[in-house]
Amino acid sequence: MVTIYDVARHAGVSAATVSRVLxxxxxxxxxxxxxxxxxxxxxxxxxxxxxxxxxKSRTSLWAVIISDVENPFFTSMVRGVEDIAxxxxxxxxxxxxxxxxxxxxxxxxxxxTEQMAGVIISPSSNRVDDxxxxxxxxxPVVVIDRELHGLRTDTVLVDNERGAEQATAHLIDxxxxxxxxxxxxxxxxxxTHRYDGYRRALGTAGLSLxxxxxxxxxxxxxxxxxxxxxLLDDGAEPDALFAANNLMTxxxxxxxxxxxxxxxTDIAVVGFDTIPWADLIRPTLTTVSQPAYExxxxxxxxxxxxxxxxxxxxxxxxxxxxxxxxxxxxRRISTGE
Amino acid sequence: MVTIYDVARHAGVSAATVSRVLxxxxxxxxxxxxxxxxxxxxxxxxxxxxxxxxxKSRTSLWAVIISDVENPFFTSMVRGVEDIAxxxxxxxxxxxxxxxxxxxxxxxxxxxTEQMAGVIISPSSNRVDDxxxxxxxxxPVVVIDRELHGLRTDTVLVDNERGAEQATAHLIDxxxxxxxxxxxxxxxxxxTHRYDGYRRALGTAGLSLxxxxxxxxxxxxxxxxxxxxxLLDDGAEPDALFAANNLMTxxxxxxxxxxxxxxxTDIAVVGFDTIPWADLIRPTLTTVSQPAYExxxxxxxxxxxxxxxxxxxxxxxxxxxxxxxxxxxxRRISTGE
DNA sequence: TTGTATGCGTTATCAG
DNA sequence: CTGATAACGCATACAA
Numbered sequence: 001m002v003t004i005y006d007v008a009r010h011a012g013v014s015a016a017t018v019s020r021v022l023x024x025x026x027x028x029x030x031x032x033x034x035x036x037x038x039x040x041x042x043x044x045x046x047x048x049x050x051x052x053x054x055x056k057s058r059t060s061l062w063a064v065i066i067s068d069v070e071n072p073f074f075t076s077m078v079r080g081v082e083d084i085a086x087x088x089x090x091x092x093x094x095x096x097x098x099x100x101x102x103x104x105x106x107x108x109x110x111x112x113t114e115q116m117a118g119v120i121i122s123p124s125s126n127r128v129d130d131x132x133x134x135x136x137x138x139x140p141v142v143v144i145d146r147e148l149h150g151l152r153t154d155t156v157l158v159d160n161e162r163g164a165e166q167a168t169a170h171l172i173d174x175x176x177x178x179x180x181x182x183x184x185x186x187x188x189x190x191x192t193h194r195y196d197g198y199r200r201a202l203g204t205a206g207l208s209l210x211x212x213x214x215x216x217x218x219x220x221x222x223x224x225x226x227x228x229x230x231l232l233d234d235g236a237e238p239d240a241l242f243a244a245n246n247l248m249t250x251x252x253x254x255x256x257x258x259x260x261x262x263x264x265t266d267i268a269v270v271g272f273d274t275i276p277w278a279d280l281i282r283p284t285l286t287t288v289s290q291p292a293y294e295x296x297x298x299x300x301x302x303x304x305x306x307x308x309x310x311x312x313x314x315x316x317x318x319x320x321x322x323x324x325x326x327x328x329x330x331r332r333i334s335t336g337e
Numbered sequence: 338m339v340t341i342y343d344v345a346r347h348a349g350v351s352a353a354t355v356s357r358v359l360x361x362x363x364x365x366x367x368x369x370x371x372x373x374x375x376x377x378x379x380x381x382x383x384x385x386x387x388x389x390x391x392x393k394s395r396t397s398l399w400a401v402i403i404s405d406v407e408n409p410f411f412t413s414m415v416r417g418v419e420d421i422a423x424x425x426x427x428x429x430x431x432x433x434x435x436x437x438x439x440x441x442x443x444x445x446x447x448x449x450t451e452q453m454a455g456v457i458i459s460p461s462s463n464r465v466d467d468x469x470x471x472x473x474x475x476x477p478v479v480v481i482d483r484e485l486h487g488l489r490t491d492t493v494l495v496d497n498e499r500g501a502e503q504a505t506a507h508l509i510d511x512x513x514x515x516x517x518x519x520x521x522x523x524x525x526x527x528x529t530h531r532y533d534g535y536r537r538a539l540g541t542a543g544l545s546l547x548x549x550x551x552x553x554x555x556x557x558x559x560x561x562x563x564x565x566x567x568l569l570d571d572g573a574e575p576d577a578l579f580a581a582n583n584l585m586t587x588x589x590x591x592x593x594x595x596x597x598x599x600x601x602t603d604i605a606v607v608g609f610d611t612i613p614w615a616d617l618i619r620p621t622l623t624t625v626s627q628p629a630y631e632x633x634x635x636x637x638x639x640x641x642x643x644x645x646x647x648x649x650x651x652x653x654x655x656x657x658x659x660x661x662x663x664x665x666x667x668r669r670i671s672t673g674e
Numbered sequence: 675t676t677g678t679a680t681g682c683g684t685t686a687t688c689a690g
Numbered sequence: 691c692t693g694a695t696a697a698c699g700c701a702t703a704c705a706a
Contacts, residue, residue, distance in 0.1 A: 001394075003683055014693045019685055029691065049450035050396070051683030053387045054698050057338075061451070069412045069431070078406055082433060086440075091447045093430030094406070096419060103423075110428045113386035114398070250614050257617075275614070277587050280594075282619040340699055351677045356701055363702095366675065388699030391682050 002045045011039040022047060053115055062090050062303065063111040065104060067124040067145075069096035072246075072276050073292045074122065077144070080296020081120060088304050090117060097124045105130050112137055118303045120296075123148055126187050140306040142299045147189035154302040156295050156317045160190050160272075163288040163321030164197025164242065165204075167270045170286070170323055171240045172205045174331045176268055180213040180238035182227040182248050191219070194244040194272055212236040217248055224251025232259065240268040240329070246275045249285065269328040283327035291319050339382045348376035359384060390452055399427050399640065400448040402441060404461040404482075406433040409583070409613050410629045411459065414481070417633020418457060425641050427454060434461045442467050449474055455640045460485055463524050477643040479636045484526035491639040493632050493654045497527050497609075500625040500658030501534025501579065502541075504607045507623070507660055508577045509542045511668045513605055517550040517575035519564040519585050528556070531581040531609055549573040554585055561588025569596065577605040577666070583612045586622065606665040620664035628656050 004022075008015040013032055020026045021036040039045070053059045062085050066074040078094055085092045095111075097104035104124045111119050111134070118140040123131060128148055134141045135153065142154045171179050181198045184191030195214075202209055213236050217223030224243060228251065231238055243249040249271025256263055263269050263283050272288045275281070298317050305312065341359075345352040350369055357363045358373040376382075390396045399422050403411040415431055422429045432448075434441035441461045448456050449470070455477040460468060465485055471478045472490065479491045508516050518535045521528030539546055550573050554560030561580060565588065568575055580586040586608025593600055600606050600620050607623045615622045635654050642649065 001683090004685095005683080015683090016685080016693060016695095017691090020692085023685080025685095027691065032692085046446065046450055048391075048452070048683050049447075050387055050390045050394075050452045051698090052685075054385075054391050054682090054700090055684045055686080057387075057698065059387070059451070061447075063430075069415055070409065072407065075406045075412065078433065079435075082435075086443070091432075091444065093400075093432060095428075095430060096415065098416075098419075106423070107428065109383065110386075110398075113383055114396070115385070115387045250617055253617055277612070277614075277618070280587055280590055281614070281617045338699090341701095342699080352700080353677060353679095353702080354675090357676090360701080364675065369676085385699050388682090389701075391684090391698090392700045392702085394682065 001048070002043050004045070004047070007036065007039050007043055007045050010043055011035040057115065058117050059115050060090050061114070061116050062092050062300075063095055063107065063116045063119045063121075064092055065095045065097055065107050065111070065119060065121040067097050067099045067104075067122050069094070069098070073145075073273055073290060076274075076292035077296040077299075080293040080298075081300045082296075084297055084300030084304065088300075090304075099124045101125045101127055101130070108134060112139060118142075118307055120144060120299045120303055122146055126189075138310070140303055140310065142303045142306065144295055144299045145190065152314045154299075154306055154315050154317075156299045156302065156319065157189075158290045158295065158319045158321055160193035160321075161197040161200070163290075163323070164194040164244070164272060165201040166197075166321070166323045167272065167286075167288045168198045168201035168242050169204070170325065171242065171268055171270060171329060172201065172207070174240075174268065174329060176240035177207065178210075178213060178236075178238045179207075179240040179242060180231050180236065181215070182224055182231075182241065182243045182252060183214065183216045184219045184244045184248070186216060188219075191216075191244060198242055210236070213238055219245045219248060221247045221251040221254075224248030225255045226251075228252035228255035232261075238267060240264075241270070243269070243271045246271060246273040246287075249273075249275065249287075253281070253285075263328050264330055268330075270323075278324075278326065286326045286329035287324050288321045289324050290321055294319055338385070339380050341382075341384070344373065344376050344380060344382050347380055348372040394452065395454050396452050397427050398451070398453050399429050399637075400432055400444065400453045400456045400458075401429055402432045402434055402444050402448070402456060402458040404434050404436045404441075404459050406431070406435070410482075410610055410627060413611075413629035414633040414636075417630040417635075418637045419633075421634055421637030421641065425637075427641075436461045438462045438464055438467070445471060449476060455479075455644055457481060457636045457640055459483055463526075475647070477640055477647065479640045479643065481632055481636045482527065489651045491636075491643055491652050491654075493636045493639065493656065494526075495627045495632065495656045495658055497530035497658075498534040498537070500627075500660070501531040501581070501609060502538045503534075503658070503660045504609065504623075504625045505535045505538035505579050506541070507662065508579065508605055508607060508666060509538065509544070511577075511605065511666060513577035514544065515547075515550060515573075515575045516544075516577045516579060517568050517573060518552070519561055519568075519578065519580045519589060520551065520553045521556045521581045521585070523553060525556075528553075528581060535579055547573070550575055556582045556584060558584045558588040558591075561585030562592045563588075565589035565592035569598075575604060577601075578607070580606070580608045583608060583610040583624075586610075586624075587612065590618070590622075600665050601667055605667075607660075615663065623663045623666035624661050625658045626661050627658055631656055 215227035552564035
């Protein structure tokens with residue numbers, strides 16, 4: 001390995017001068033600088049980030065800890081983080097906690113021991129300990145997607161309640177009245193807010209909440225399928241469905257297809273969160289799309305700010321969703337009820 | 338920050354002893370070890386990986402550099418890498434080069450300057466320089482998905498040619514004769530091998546390759562759409578299509594839908610690579626599925642081996658694909674031609 | 675078995 | 691403006 005001392009010797013200057021040239025902080029004689037840069041090129045010198053990090057006691061790496069690398073929401077979000085981070089001189093490394101608190105713990109410890117410059121995390125549970133560990137260690141953190149109670153951190157969330165409310169209101173607008181809801185795990189803030197939005201839309205329209213039309217599942221495809229089956233089998237007779245995430249929407253759709261129920265004629269469907277290639281699914285799906293890329297961008301900006309101003313007040317960003325109306329929820333023949 | 342010296346003082350031993358206890362290499366008196374571990378717990382000591390890395394001149398981080406974080410193939414592959422890596426005591430960080438050679442370059446330099454223990458990379462171009470840089474620097478590397486010529490590295494590839502051949506042969510079996518092909522960028526080995534497979538199946542069946550039935554696109558949705566449109570508009574009159582990756586398949590399907598062509602009645606379709614929720618698309622899509630998770634596993638195993646045996650001969654793994662027959666390619670009424 | 679001392683490659687402080 | 695030198699926190703060769 002070629003070190004800064006090799007370069008110094010080759011250029012006939014001191015190691016300190018090489019360092020100064022490389023970092024551009026202090027003024028250095030142009031002639032010397034020139035000698036240094038050409039020596040660097042000639043020797044193929046690349047600075048040892050580990051040594052540098054040790055000296056500066058921090059790296060230029062951001063850890064983005066997401067709860068599911070296979071969920072399009074997160075991958076799209078990561079793109080937003082990257083674009084800001086790279087521009088700010090940081091590299092982004094992605095860690096997949098896989099909805100597993102233990103893996104998440106491991107990555108957090110890794111981020112800490114590796115002295116990462118900052119962490120953006122979508123918590124895989126409502127356990128507060130892990131994130132608290134980061135905060136207590138003085139590691140800049142931004143929490144995204146899921147709310148964590150009792151922690152004063154920067155956060156970037158989407159307006160889940162309002163998104164769900166719009167989706168449900170849209171179904172009501174279209175003339176549907178027996179609107180079922182497949183909600184997510186109640187310990188996730190995203191799930192409870194979406195359920196709240198569903199209830200609020202019903203209330204606003206003067207419709208009562210019918211417990212027989214509500215199911216809670218696990219945000220997975222199988223869960224959505226089972227919940228839909230249960231709704232149909234128990235005689236709740238829904239004429240529409242609001243499903244609280246993308247995978248459960250897919251599961252519910254599969255159930256409807258299997259039972260030869262027509263969408264939206266027999267049952268209309270609106271799903272929360274984007275589904276890749278939603279246009280290829282028949283019928284095309286009405287969705288509440290989240291600004292995933294923008295979530296990433298904003299989180300990155302907050303993290304950059306937090307790094308430079310560790311003591312600034314915590315900022316909480318709430319981004320709007322957008323209802324994308326497609327075929328699965330188009331107006332039914334008005335029943336005039 | 339609490340260092341190894343703080344622990345040593347608290348436990349009444351030397352820093353060296355603390356280090357030994359922590360790493361478990363050397364023998365140390367159980368009583369002392371006990372004092373050390375309890376001091377570690379009491380002080381909340383966590384070792385500084387950066388200092389450790391500097392000393393050992395390597396980290397316990399693997400970089401997985403993929404060319405598209407939004408492609409399900411790669412995310413699934415990453416899961417395979419993770420499972421092996423974690424078991425072997427490494428952490429995995431994901432880097433998204435976004436099919437951009439420049440970003441890829443940056444991440445490679447980062448992996449080098451950060452002294453990563455190893456790199457698994459799916460090259461975003463056929464440029465050999467970047468990977469060569471890694472090799473020359475002695476960084477253990479495994480190349481996946483795409484072939485890189487003139488480099489003696491461990492590789493894990495899938496049998497693209499055979500997969501494409503099976504897909505095409507399947508269409509021939511089903512009675513289709515005018516089988517079109519939408520190929521990928523010719524500088525990617527995956528694309529050329531899939532094209533070769535298509536041609537070989539035609540040859541085996543005694544069918545001639547008709548240039549008017551072949552288009553090359555960019556592995557993206559838009560490209561697939563345009564290629565399909567061109568095939569239809571130029572009067573090539575295909576009765577089936579083999580599309581060389583998932584996104585182009587989706588694009589081609591969209592074109593067919595838009596033109597009210599029935600699949601598979603008017604045109605049968607087989608796509609290479611998995612498509613999430615392929616079962617929801619109507620008709621369901623016949624695909625050549627790749628063992629993405631297994632690619633990751635094998636790559637991880639090779640990397641682990643390469644780290645321990647830097648001078649071992651390069652291993653090249655070739656994994657089989659699997660044809661998953663669904664509705665889009667089912668037998669047409671035999672024309673007896 | 676345990677402790678002492680040194681160096682990993684940088685950057686920052688301080689004299690010059 | 692430049693150079694010598696001391697740390698950063700840890701692991702290890704060597705001495706005890």
